[in-house]
Amino acid sequence: MKLYSYFRSSASYRVRIALNLKGMSYDTVPVHLLKHGGEQLSQMYRTLNSDGLVPTMVDDDAVDGQAVLTQSLAILEYLEEIHPAPALLPAAALDRAFVRSIALSIACDIHPLNNLRVLRYLVHELKIDENAKNAWYRHWCESGLAALEVTLARDGRPGKFCFGDTPTLADCCLVPQIFNAQRLKCDLSAMPTVMGIYQNCQELDAFIKAAPQNQPDAEA
Amino acid sequence: MKLYSYFRSSASYRVRIALNLKGMSYDTVPVHLLKHGGEQLSQMYRTLNSDGLVPTMVDDDAVDGQAVLTQSLAILEYLEEIHPAPALLPAAALDRAFVRSIALSIACDIHPLNNLRVLRYLVHELKIDENAKNAWYRHWCESGLAALEVTLARDGRPGKFCFGDTPTLADCCLVPQIFNAQRLKCDLSAMPTVMGIYQNCQELDAFIKAAPQNQPDAEA
Numbered sequence: 001m002k003l004y005s006y007f008r009s010s011a012s013y014r015v016r017i018a019l020n021l022k023g024m025s026y027d028t029v030p031v032h033l034l035k036h037g038g039e040q041l042s043q044m045y046r047t048l049n050s051d052g053l054v055p056t057m058v059d060d061d062a063v064d065g066q067a068v069l070t071q072s073l074a075i076l077e078y079l080e081e082i083h084p085a086p087a088l089l090p091a092a093a094l095d096r097a098f099v100r101s102i103a104l105s106i107a108c109d110i111h112p113l114n115n116l117r118v119l120r121y122l123v124h125e126l127k128i129d130e131n132a133k134n135a136w137y138r139h140w141c142e143s144g145l146a147a148l149e150v151t152l153a154r155d156g157r158p159g160k161f162c163f164g165d166t167p168t169l170a171d172c173c174l175v176p177q178i179f180n181a182q183r184l185k186c187d188l189s190a191m192p193t194v195m196g197i198y199q200n201c202q203e204l205d206a207f208i209k210a211a212p213q214n215q216p217d218a219e220a
Numbered sequence: 221m222k223l224y225s226y227f228r229s230s231a232s233y234r235v236r237i238a239l240n241l242k243g244m245s246y247d248t249v250p251v252h253l254l255k256h257g258g259e260q261l262s263q264m265y266r267t268l269n270s271d272g273l274v275p276t277m278v279d280d281d282a283v284d285g286q287a288v289l290t291q292s293l294a295i296l297e298y299l300e301e302i303h304p305a306p307a308l309l310p311a312a313a314l315d316r317a318f319v320r321s322i323a324l325s326i327a328c329d330i331h332p333l334n335n336l337r338v339l340r341y342l343v344h345e346l347k348i349d350e351n352a353k354n355a356w357y358r359h360w361c362e363s364g365l366a367a368l369e370v371t372l373a374r375d376g377r378p379g380k381f382c383f384g385d386t387p388t389l390a391d392c393c394l395v396p397q398i399f400n401a402q403r404l405k406c407d408l409s410a411m412p413t414v415m416g417i418y419q420n421c422q423e424l425d426a427f428i429k430a431a432p433q434n435q436p437d438a439e440a
Contacts, residue, residue: 050370051325059314067314071328074320081313093301094279094287100294104327105271108291112332121359126348139341150270 001026004048004056006033006040007215010111010176011072012055016215017172018076020206022083026057030217033116073107076169088169098155099163102148102170106177110144114180134184141186145177149191158193160200167201175201179212221246224268224276226253226260227435230331230396231292232275236435237392238296240426242303246277250437253336293327296389308389318375319383322368322390326397330364334400354404361406365397369411378413380420387421395421399432 001019003026005012019026031039031054039045041052049056049070057069059082069075080088089096112118114137122128122136152158162170178198181188188195201207212218221239223246225232239246251259251274259265261272269276269290277289279302289295300308309316332338334357342348342356372378382390398418401408408415421427432438 046370050367050374051329051364052367053329062314063312064314069314069317069321071321071324073324073328074317077320078313078317081316092283093298094282094284094289096301097289097294097298100297101289101291104291104293107324108293108328108332109271109273112328113338118333121356122346125359126342126346126352126356128346132346136341136346139345144271147270147272150266154270 002058004029004031006054007212007218009054013176014072014172015055015075016210020209099168099170103173106173113140137184138186141181149194152193222278224249224251226274227432227438229274233396234292234392235275235295236430240429319388319390323393326393333360357404358406361401369414372413
């Protein structure tokens with residue numbers, strides 16, 4: 001596997017966690033989102049990923065030869081299908097839906113609003129200042145995670161992790177989102193369930209190895 | 221099945237299409253996003269869906285009794301698992317990833333930026349005017365769909381629909397997004413592949429029945 005990735009991209013971070021949990025080896029191809037006008041927007045990268053977003057995964061050993069995959073959650077589902085153990089989705093359909101709904105709450109309702117291109121539009125097109133930009137960031141992050149806290153706290157299924165006592169796709173999405181939230185100084189004090197799960201994840205090698213600061217393209 | 225839905229919500233529209241394609245009957249429970257301060261934000265609705273977003277699906281015939289499901293794409297995957305025919309995902313893992321990547325491009329990278337709550341934040345908190353709001357809407361919609369046009373046009377797999385000649389989850393997401401784009405007068409003139417697929421979908425009863433104007437809570 002080759003993973004086109006940026007160390008701080010939370011969508012890339014999700015895929016790194018899943019690859020590590022499944023014990024699949026991969027090579028990182030760094031795509032610098034800030035240098036050279038954004039390498040993700042280069043014509044070369046866009047031949048792989050027309051959205052101009054990271055990550056992109058290239059599976060050199062796919063059924064019909066080399067295959068290019070985009071969208072982090074589609075990549076996670078693909079890894080689950082081609083390499084089922086350890087499972088990152090539960091067996092029962094309702095439980096699978098629960099895990100996916102947590103992953104999607106983060107991937108659809110929190111993360112896209114705080115993506116680099118969106119923050120850039122706010123600053124460059126709408127001319128909002130640094131304070132308003134940070135308030136925007138924290139608003140979506142805090143309100144989204146507060147809703148997730150309610151979901152996790154009132155459901156019987158979370159345990160050490162979002163579902164039971166082994167990590168799932170939901171945890172692959174949660175940890176990068178908390179990393180972002182902490183970097184932007186969001187208030188996470190009223191989220192004991194979310195933060196307990198986050199801490200449990202941080203004890204696993206698969207999550208530690210996937211962290212931004214441990215990537216080949218990490219910067220201070 | 222009960223579907224808590226708003227006629228113009230594109231996430232609800234996706235689920236309505238899938239239920240219709242699979243020939244599954246359901247009752248609509250209207251949730252008015254604008255009246256009564258937003259019914260999706262009521263305490264009652266939030267006991268079902270802590271995100272305060274539509275849709276929510278209640279499966280009265282689930283394995284362990286009544287089950288509550290949230291997040292449209294998690295619901296689509298659930299429907300696919302409990303009611304596999306007709307299939308809305310292809311058989312091969314790489315093809316499934318392709319279909320999911322299209323659905324996710326729309327569900328993560330276009331739609332969340334143009335959601336009601338986001339447009340409200342832009343107007344009420346950031347004080348942008350109507351023109352700037354509409355420009356924001358069109359920017360994300362047009363740039364996202366332009367990237368999707370490239371993806372679909374250069375891949376060998378799209379046919380009458382996003383994947384081959386039968387509808388998939390990708391089409392369930394595409395059609396509501398085009399409905400929104402047309403409502404906000406986005407320029408779709410340079411997207412022949414996307415619009416061809418959209419037209420093909422519009423010929424199927426499942427898509428026609430799911431359209432906003434054909435819902436019990438439709439307004440002029």
